[in-house]
Amino acid sequence: MTIFYFTATGNSFAVAKKIGGTSRSGSSFLSIPQVVSNSHLHFKDDVIGLVFPVYGLGLPEMVRAFLKKATWEADYAFAVGTYGCLPGAAARNVQRFIRKQGNRLDYAQSLLMVDNFLPGFDIGDQIAKIPRKQTDAHLAQITVDIQNRKPLDAKACFFWRVASVVMKQGERTVMGSKQGQRYIVNGSCVKCGVCAKVCPAGNIAVTERVAFGDQCERCLSCLHLCPKNAIHMRNEKSAARWRHPEVSLSEIIAANNRSRCEQPEA
Ligand SMILES: Cc1cc2nc3c(=O)[nH]c(=O)nc-3n(C[C@H](O)[C@H](O)[C@H](O)COP(=O)(O)O)c2cc1C
CATH class of the missing domain: 3.30.70.20 (Alpha-Beta Plaits)
Known part of the structure; x- marks a missing residue:
């Protein structure tokens, strides 16, 4: 199994390690910041996965840039978006984006974790909410789904699809590249x-x-x-x-x- 990941505070890497740890043939973990600038981004494995944090109900810019260039051959491919409050249409949109690029993506899911977005959330409150977020139980289910190579087309209603576009733009405006x-x-x-x-x-x-x-x-x-x-x-x-x-x-x-x-x- 090969898993691409992007992480700031470890949530997405912890998830990648948990999912990758179940592969009998062993797993390679590729950090997107380390490979995004490579000219050759073609990958081949039985299972290929992507774990990323949801930003503004969508993808971090660097993950989007990576997905625009990367191609892969796999028997099964999955994406998991970790989020802290609202995933919006992130899973649906990443699935569509990857397929539009011509790559396989069988399963897309989002996973509620601690929200590290400091302008929105008190980290003390987030830590207190960990038991209610039920991350471990949900991750165990996702891991079983992936082991069983379950297909899952992520769905999002019209409201969340529109909200995802508006939020992504809003997040760019509030927190620009400077x-x-x-x-x-x-x-x-x-x-x-x-x-x-x-x-x-x-x-x-x-x-x-x-x-x-x-x-x-x-x-x-x-x-x-x-x-x-x-x-x-x-x-x-x-x-x-x-x-x-x-x-x-x-x-x-x-x-x-x-x-x-x-x-x-x-
Ligand atoms: C710039 C930014 C935007 C974010 N936007 C969202 C969001 O739209 N919805 C959400 O539920 N969480 C959002 N989050 C929270 C992260 O997605 C969440 O904490 C994630 O699990 C962090 O993963 P990491 O530890 O691998 O970086 C945002 C965090 C940052 C830093």
Whole structure:
């Protein structure tokens, strides 16, 4: 099994690992930030999967860019969108998008997890809601579906299809690609360089200060994973931060690090 994933705070990677761990023939996990710039993006395996976080009821820009270029040959293919509150038509839209690109996609599903969108949610509240979200039970069902190679066409009513288009645009407007330049780095920053290493866009340079470019993916990994909690947004709902407990900081660095220059050790 080959699973492509994109992750900021570990939810999607934890899901990829759980699903991939059930494959008898072993699994390869390919981080989209590490492969998106490759000129050759053709893949062949018995099962191919995609796990991504829902952004603005749709796909992160980098996942969309990857899917525009990638082709694959598989006997079965699936996509799982992790989300924290409302998935909208994300699963349906990703299924249609992948098929329109000429690739196979048999199964598309969304999975409720902790919402890491700081302008919308208090992370303390999100953590308290984990039992009610029933993520583990739903993920167990998704894993069985995939093991059994179940087909599933994701459905979404007209309202959610329209809402997905409007929300995606709204999210782009509220958090544009220069979003990083609006983050506030406070005096707790020790220039350790973790923010640069977890940025999937390679958009952060740490010298005598932390500088953000204009390629921000808006994923908020730099805010959530800063060891000193030194990066903030004016409109964040909490100072508390999230990283999935089954995914380590070094795993996220390995998945996302695109910085060209050597950064100080985390
Ligand atoms: C920019 C941004 C937009 C988001 N949009 C949505 C959304 O539209 N609906 C939703 O339910 N969750 C949304 N979320 C929450 C994430 O989809 C969710 O927390 C996801 O599981 C995070 O996965 P990760 O830990 O792999 O990055 C958004 C998060 C971010 C950072």
